[in-house]
Amino acid sequence: xxxxxxxxxxxxxxxxxxxGLLPERVKSIRQTFQExxxxxxxxxxxxSTSRTELLRSLRRFRNIYDVVGVKCxxxxxxxxxxxxxxxDVLFFDPVMHNVRFNxxxxxxxHGALEVNLIASLLTLTDTGILFRLRKAIxxxxxxxxxxxxxxxxxxxxxxxxxxxxxxxxxxxGLSETASVAGVSTIPLSIITENVKKRKPENVEEGVKIIxxxxx
Amino acid sequence: MARRYLLVKILYGRALTDQQFHDALNASVRTxxxxxxxxxxxxxxxxxxxxxxxxxxxxxxxxxxELESALALITDCEGASMAVLVLAVSGTIKGLRKRxxx
Numbered sequence: 001x002x003x004x005x006x007x008x009x010x011x012x013x014x015x016x017x018x019x020g021l022l023p024e025r026v027k028s029i030r031q032t033f034q035e036x037x038x039x040x041x042x043x044x045x046x047x048s049t050s051r052t053e054l055l056r057s058l059r060r061f062r063n064i065y066d067v068v069g070v071k072c073x074x075x076x077x078x079x080x081x082x083x084x085x086x087x088d089v090l091f092f093d094p095v096m097h098n099v100r101f102n103x104x105x106x107x108x109x110h111g112a113l114e115v116n117l118i119a120s121l122l123t124l125t126d127t128g129i130l131f132r133l134r135k136a137i138x139x140x141x142x143x144x145x146x147x148x149x150x151x152x153x154x155x156x157x158x159x160x161x162x163x164x165x166x167x168x169x170x171x172x173g174l175s176e177t178a179s180v181a182g183v184s185t186i187p188l189s190i191i192t193e194n195v196k197k198r199k200p201e202n203v204e205e206g207v208k209i210i211x212x213x214x215x
Numbered sequence: 216m217a218r219r220y221l222l223v224k225i226l227y228g229r230a231l232t233d234q235q236f237h238d239a240l241n242a243s244v245r246t247x248x249x250x251x252x253x254x255x256x257x258x259x260x261x262x263x264x265x266x267x268x269x270x271x272x273x274x275x276x277x278x279x280x281e282l283e284s285a286l287a288l289i290t291d292c293e294g295a296s297m298a299v300l301v302l303a304v305s306g307t308i309k310g311l312r313k314r315x316x317x
Binding site: 004007008009118121122156157158159160161163164165167168170171 | 224226279280281283284286287288290296297298300301302304
């Protein structure tokens with residue numbers, strides 16, 4: 001898969017790691033990608049079903065992972081995740097019809113909306129999925145919400161080139177600039193911001209320890 | 216009419232004939248953009264290289280994004296899963312060759 005990603009032209013990828021995985025195993029996975037010249041960012045997808053569970057998970061995992069994504073399984077979780085600044089990306093399961101990205105969530109959203117294009121389009125072949133993706137993109141566009149485009153690939157066959165992802169998004173209604181930013185500058189800025197925040201000299205937002213060079 | 220040329224890499228478990236890829240490409244364009252979209256995009260397979268699993272396809276200049284998405288949405292060919300990656304886009308075949316060498 002790392003080789004396919006390299007061929008497709010990726011320089012950095014977000015790896016969704018299960019919480020119980022041994023650090024040695026994580027290190028070896030990252031090593032595999034590094035050998036191909038691909039930088040990796042560790043990512044966790046929280047699939048909490050209640051507000052308390054989500055807040056507990058955020059407290060526990062925020063400082064461990066580079067990117068925190070929340071899968072919105074119900075409206076309550078979606079609202080809490082939209083408001084919380086610790087959440088980087090919010091995404092919706094295309095199979096779940098009970099919760100969708102709507103105007104009220106777009107107004108609350110601090111992070112970015114993630115659209116798993118290939119995973120969504122491969123799992124569901126009905127036209128309903130295209131309609132739902134179009135609708136979510138239209139809402140995001142109306143409220144100037146940042147959109148991160150992802151393939152959601154679980155194997156090499158699901159990998160697509162970044163330009164192809166942006167092409168699908170622009171076909172679905174996202175502007176040309178936003179669709180290119182969705183595979184380049186937006187995800188990269190999320191990772192760099194979080195890496196900066198996780199450095200030991202960072203105390204909190206806007207406060208960091210400055211070590212004198214004349215010591 | 217000006218055209219754009221795309222260098223694509225085909226990821227497929229078995230050996231794929233030119234005709235099979237041509238059919239898969241046309242089917243994807245027709246499914247996602249319809250007959251009118253097919254006429255507007257006007258996809259054509261120029262040549263393919265079995266050893267590197269790459270092909271050159273062309274389309275109308277204004278419809279590159281549509282062809283890129285149609286190629287991304289190709290998922291299978293005769294029952295086996297398949298993926299098509301766009302490696303480069305150029306206005307000339309010579310330009311694509313240069314990029315492939317790079």
